[in-house]
Amino acid sequence: MKINCEAKADCCVNKKLTEAYVGLAKFLRIIGDNNRLKILCLLKDEELYVDELSCNLGLAQNLISSHLKILNSFNLLKIRKVGKKNYYHTNREVFKKYNSLLTSFLKNYE
């Protein structure tokens, strides 16, 4: 027996909505990594440069660097360059945006 799928749900057909979900999924995967979560945690209320992150997390410098690049690719971070050092801190506006998107998604399940 065939199922009637004529009336598809909004989240499957609404262009705006599906695009928002693609962005949301991407955001979730970007912060859904143990090492990136730790990086973000360290950057919670101070800015740190790469070697400090590397040292604190016990992870190779290039690994930290590549995770920072990934976080940066989503504009989750900002850099302040001082001499040789690159100080990273969080980009609160972008977090705010995805936080509210996520909140409105998750509140449907509470």
Next chain:
Amino acid sequence: MKINCEAKADCCVNKKLTEAYVGLAKFLRIIGDNNRLKILCLLKDEELYVDELSCNLGLAQNLISSHLKILNSFNLLKIRKVGKKNYYHTNREVFKKYNSLLTSFLKNYE
């Protein structure tokens, strides 16, 4: 020059906290998939059985089934079996738990 890492941040040493973050990261990856987000979206306020999900999303039955298994592995869903059909709906308590964990994490960045 060596960096002093004696005083590591809480999120790097606190056992309870780091474990919570491992769970959080896992949760984020589990819902951070486009198809699983769509499934959750469809299950927002009704229960559906596998073929309905498959039909609505235009995805193969076994693919839906495996995504449901993944969501289920994290207790995000509940099943109600009626005859041959398995109706899935969301497990609100678990969402609530991770939602609050996530909220308290993200609020640091607003």
Next chain:
DNA sequence: TTTGATTATCAATTTATATTGATATGATAG
């Protein structure tokens, strides 16, 4: 203007995850 410090990049590898095709399982009606 070379040296050391700091960070980024890159190719190679490993690990994780998603998808597909085929098949098995379980339930129900006849």
Next chain:
DNA sequence: CTATCATATCAATATAAATTGATAATCAAA
């Protein structure tokens, strides 16, 4: 029972992402 519907499983493949090792780029001080 047997046929069919609904779902799950499984091996194989494909895709994506993380990690490593080596090296390049960048900057500042000596």
